[in-house]
């Protein structure tokens with residue numbers, strides 16, 4: 034296919050080719066990563082980050098990760114806590130890429146299956162409520178349907194075309210048509226096509242309940258009914274929708290501890306569900322999925338500990354750029370404090386950690402994820418502070 038800009042592509046491709054083109058772009062990105070990252074099944078010494086790479090990139094896979102929360106991407110509304118103008122969202126992507134970030138999905142984060150190039154920091158972009166401005170189909174001048182270049186999906190596709198190493202990855206916490214909710218993404222009869230597109234491109238489709246009711250005072254029955262019927266309704270639209278993570282409406286956890294376990298798993302009306310993580314709407318970056326989740330470790334509290342059942346998210350809101358809690362604030366924070374952010378070692382089966390951060394690692398969690406720890410730069414005299422002093426725990 035000849036090289037064209039995405040907006041050209043989106044405007045001129047016949048509808049049936051739109052998805053073929055998407056698939057094509059997706060498989061190219063994937064193929065590259067697979068050859069670079071997946072180890073061959075032949076006898077081999079354990080993977081290990083080279084001393085040169087340790088010194089050059091200073092990986093730290095215990096560091097903090099931002100999970101960003103977006104709602105509307107509307108042109109006609111100023112930037113605020115629930116809206117980001119298309120131009121501002123484009124700028125966010127640019128700032129992230131320029132700042133050395135790399136997108137992953139919420140599911141990849143919580144299962145620690147992120148594929149992040151060496152030296153880069155993962156970031157999760159999330160969208161709530163399946164709103165129209167997140168994914169809009171428009172009729173082009175050719176009379177055929179195309180993705181609106183100003184909706185979130187269109188902006189991310191264009192960005193990926195411009196910067197192919199930035200994959201089309203984000204998590205959509207969607208709502209089915211139920212209660213007060215309209216059609217997912219707002220256009221009648223188009224939800225299946227949109228979900229299919231998102232899944233093929235590598236986006237995650239995830240649970241945000243069925244009716245968006247506040248679960249604060251919800252009974253265990255109500256919680257199970259909300260989550261199971263959302264799974265049923267969304268999978269009816271698109272069987273490939275993952276629905277393996279959950280964002281709570283209004284960020285509200287159920288008040289009763291006994292009810293909270295039903296956020297993780299349960300069943301209702303013959304449908305069983307299981308969530309690998311629950312996301313709130315709070316204000317802090319979260320620590321890496323290999324880090325400890327205990328009271329002692331949470332002291333200090335700059336970042337949220339990695340408790341997969343209450344993970345915090347960050348909103349973009351320029352009006353509060355100076356307050357902890359916004360994307361604007363944390364972006365600057367990590368510029369000033371680069372050692373506190375997660376920096377990838379580029380290897381899927383290795384967790385490279387500077388000796389000064391070794392105590393943050395939860396070794397049991399790391400083993401369950403099938404990872405190997407590589408500690409480097411210890412000041413124990415063995416290495417003189419260099420990378421040669423790494424210790425490994427099998």
Ligand SMILES: [Zn+2]
Pocket residue numbers: 161162241245281282283
């Ligand atoms: Zn919501």
